[in-house]
Amino acid sequence: MIAPLGPWLAMLGFGAFHGLNPGMGWLFALSLGLQQQREKVIWLALIPIAAGHALAIGLAAVLVLLGLQVISLTTLQWLTAAILFVFGLYKLFNYYRHPRWVGMKVGFGDLFLWSFLMATAHGAGLMVIPALIGVAGMDMDHAGHGHHMSGEELDMLLAVGLHTGAMLCVMGATAWVVYRKFGLAILRQHWINFDLIWAGALLVAAAIAAWMAW
Amino acid sequence: MALWKPDPSFYPSPKMAMQAPPERHAYVAALNYGRNDQPDAICVVDLDESSGSYGTVLNKMDLPNVGDELHHFGWNACSSALCPFAPHPHLERRYLVVPGIRSSRLYIIDTKPDPTKPHIAKVIEPEEMMAKSGYSRPHTVHCGPDAIYISAMGSANGEDGPGGIFMLDHFSFEVKGPWEIGRGDQELAYDFWWHLAEDVLVSSEWAKPHQFENGLVPEDLLANKYGHRLHFWDLRKRKLAQTIDLGAEHQMVLELRPAHDPRKSYGFAGVVISTEDLSASIWLWHQKDGEWKMDKVITIPPVPAAEEELPPALKPFAAVPPLVSDIDLSLDDRFLYISCWGTGELLQYDVSDPLNPKLVGKVAIGGIVNKKAHPKSDGPLLGGPQMVEISRDGKRVYFTNSLYSTWDDQFYPDKMGGWMVKVNVNPDGGMDLDPDFFVDFGETRVHQIRLEGGDASTDSFCYPS
Numbered sequence: 085m086i087a088p089l090g091p092w093l094a095m096l097g098f099g100a101f102h103g104l105n106p107g108m109g110w111l112f113a114l115s116l117g118l119q120q121q122r123e124k125v126i127w128l129a130l131i132p133i134a135a136g137h138a139l140a141i142g143l144a145a146v147l148v149l150l151g152l153q154v155i156s157l158t159t160l161q162w163l164t165a166a167i168l169f170v171f172g173l174y175k176l177f178n179y180y181r182h183p184r185w186v187g188m189k190v191g192f193g194d195l196f197l198w199s200f201l202m203a204t205a206h207g208a209g210l211m212v213i214p215a216l217i218g219v220a221g222m223d224m225d226h227a228g229h230g231h232h233m234s235g236e237e238l239d240m241l242l243a244v245g246l247h248t249g250a251m252l253c254v255m256g257a258t259a260w261v262v263y264r265k266f267g268l269a270i271l272r273q274h275w276i277n278f279d280l281i282w283a284g285a286l287l288v289a290a291a292i293a294a295w296m297a298w
Numbered sequence: 299m300a301l302w303k304p305d306p307s308f309y310p311s312p313k314m315a316m317q318a319p320p321e322r323h324a325y326v327a328a329l330n331y332g333r334n335d336q337p338d339a340i341c342v343v344d345l346d347e348s349s350g351s352y353g354t355v356l357n358k359m360d361l362p363n364v365g366d367e368l369h370h371f372g373w374n375a376c377s378s379a380l381c382p383f384a385p386h387p388h389l390e391r392r393y394l395v396v397p398g399i400r401s402s403r404l405y406i407i408d409t410k411p412d413p414t415k416p417h418i419a420k421v422i423e424p425e426e427m428m429a430k431s432g433y434s435r436p437h438t439v440h441c442g443p444d445a446i447y448i449s450a451m452g453s454a455n456g457e458d459g460p461g462g463i464f465m466l467d468h469f470s471f472e473v474k475g476p477w478e479i480g481r482g483d484q485e486l487a488y489d490f491w492w493h494l495a496e497d498v499l500v501s502s503e504w505a506k507p508h509q510f511e512n513g514l515v516p517e518d519l520l521a522n523k524y525g526h527r528l529h530f531w532d533l534r535k536r537k538l539a540q541t542i543d544l545g546a547e548h549q550m551v552l553e554l555r556p557a558h559d560p561r562k563s564y565g566f567a568g569v570v571i572s573t574e575d576l577s578a579s580i581w582l583w584h585q586k587d588g589e590w591k592m593d594k595v596i597t598i599p600p601v602p603a604a605e606e607e608l609p610p611a612l613k614p615f616a617a618v619p620p621l622v623s624d625i626d627l628s629l630d631d632r633f634l635y636i637s638c639w640g641t642g643e644l645l646q647y648d649v650s651d652p653l654n655p656k657l658v659g660k661v662a663i664g665g666i667v668n669k670k671a672h673p674k675s676d677g678p679l680l681g682g683p684q685m686v687e688i689s690r691d692g693k694r695v696y697f698t699n700s701l702y703s704t705w706d707d708q709f710y711p712d713k714m715g716g717w718m719v720k721v722n723v724n725p726d727g728g729m730d731l732d733p734d735f736f737v738d739f740g741e742t743r744v745h746q747i748r749l750e751g752g753d754a755s756t757d758s759f760c761y762p763s
């Protein structure tokens with residue numbers, strides 16, 4: 085059966101998708117490496133960026149767990165679908181706006197908070213909620229409607245870890261390939277409008293949440 | 299319409315910008331202040347050498363109001379849009395943000411669909427500009443990664459100050475408000491630019507509105523009341539971090555040209571005149587032990603002249619000061635061009651070693667005493683090299699002759715007209731006036747030049763070459 089694997093694969097896929105987005109971190113790490121002329125800087129910068137992103141996703145997981153305490157799975161799915169739909173529409177018409185918080189001289193703390201802010205403001209956590217509900221929901225089915233919360237929490241933690249791991253791998257690979265192989269010209273020629281695709285992804289996630297609730 | 303790929307005129311590094319195709323036309327600020335109630339205009343000049351109309355004005359876009367006094371202007375977006383901390387790569391370098399320094403009116407001019415036929419997309423009236431920004435007399439425009447930054451000389455009530463910087467929204471062109479959060483004792487404004495990689499903004503000092511609007515005030519100059527300081531700001535915290543006084547005699551610190559390569563944290567500032575000996579000077583800012591430091595790296599002396607050849611303001615001095623009113627740094631950070639508006643010379647310095655610049659080229663045209671002609675001009679020329687713009691590849695330099703309406707009349711009282719010329723640069727240094735390129739604007743005066751697709755005083759880069 086592929087169905088039980090679905091939410092897990094979604095967490096993995098969204099991780100790779102988030103990692104590919106230049107606005108989520110690899111571009112920042114690359115520019116720091118170039119500025120300081122040390123490849124190692126790229127790798128060091130990716131760690132707090134991934135951690136900040138994980139915090140945003142973790143926050144979404146906490147929201148799902150709390151939500152399941154007070155409302156039914158189906159209600160939570162409908163609610164998620166509605167929020168995702170509204171936010172996705174907003175992003176569709178405002179895809180070009182980004183929060184500005186840092187500059188170029190950043191420490192690990194800055195990068196961590198910046199990454200958390202970017203992921204939150206752009207709805208990275210919101211986007212994975214349907215998959216997180218899937219992960220939690222399956223566990224609820226097995227455990228008999230929330231009697232053993234530790235199982236769900238563990239699954240959520242695993243899901244967040246899986247997502248972050250995939251993101252870190254894709255981010256690192258992209259930064260490395262650009263740094264070593266393609267060079268900066270790729271930014272001019274192949275930096276497709278990820279913000280617009282991102283808005284589309286939010287709407288797709290809304291549709292999936294609605295389909296799951298149906 | 300959303301762009302799927304970045305605007306092709308955005309470049310991650312200065313080196314990549316230098317490989318860009320040559321510019322095909324220039325936008326030139328043309329002013330008619332005090333002349334027959336004619337409005338100012340943006341002129342489009344053909345720079346395409348293969349074109350039949352090369353070196354002529356292709357189009358003149360008149361503004362709807364009289365008396366704006368166009369001065370400096372800039373693009374809405376540029377290569378800084380690729381910076382990783384605020385990436386907006388799918389913005390377009392499409393709109394010219396054109397302030398009227400006298401009227402405090404802002405024009406947003408659209409260069410699409412036909413870049414040779416720009417049209418007004420939006421006008422921000424002075425009342426709105428002043429109410430929302432807290433400032434008046436808008437001056438320098440820079441396309442930042444997160445907003446359009448504009449410096450202004452006066453305060454919102456139309457009074458003398460303090461002047462500062464305000465922000466314009468990238469997308470809607472709404473005035474967002476003043477930029478500074480903590481200005482300290484900074485009061486005078488003029489130019490500003492930044493080292494994005496260092497999170498540092500640098501700003502310079504010209505004067506208060508009453509000290510320039512009706513002409514240079516000689517008593518204030520001799521009393522050293524014009525600006526003589528440079529300010530270093532924390533670009534992130536929007537706070538003044540350090541101020542350096544060049545010495546009260548170094549009057550009017552104007553144009554700022556930071557190194558383009560984000561790995562270099564130095565830059566050049568031009569001083570118009572020293573009240574001690576009438577010389578002009580170029581200063582280098584650089585970091586030492588975490589502090590900013592300024593060193594005078596070039597001094598340009600005045601030239602003795604007979605009293606009868608001089609305008610009234612200069613007769614007591616029996617000399618022509620160089621009056622350095624603009625400088626510009628090539629994208630490879632190698633050549634610094636210096637406009638000597640008084641003596642009528644454009645100087646080219648090799649600044650590969652920024653602390654030890656070497657004079658490598660010189661062209662002479664106009665000048666208070668010399669009035670040197672151009673091969674294609676109709677006799678001697680008034681005015682001198684003023685606003686300089688370097689092509690991205692560094693091979694061509696263009697400049698105009700007008701400084702500011704009332705100052706033009708003081709230093710060139712014989713009714714100066716407007717002209718624009720071109721210089722061809724030798725790759726190893728040295729340069730020649732292009733004998734075939736001379737744009738005569740008649741009575742209309744011309745000031746800043748912006749080149750299609752960007753130039754050496756537009757873009758900022760976040761990635762090293």
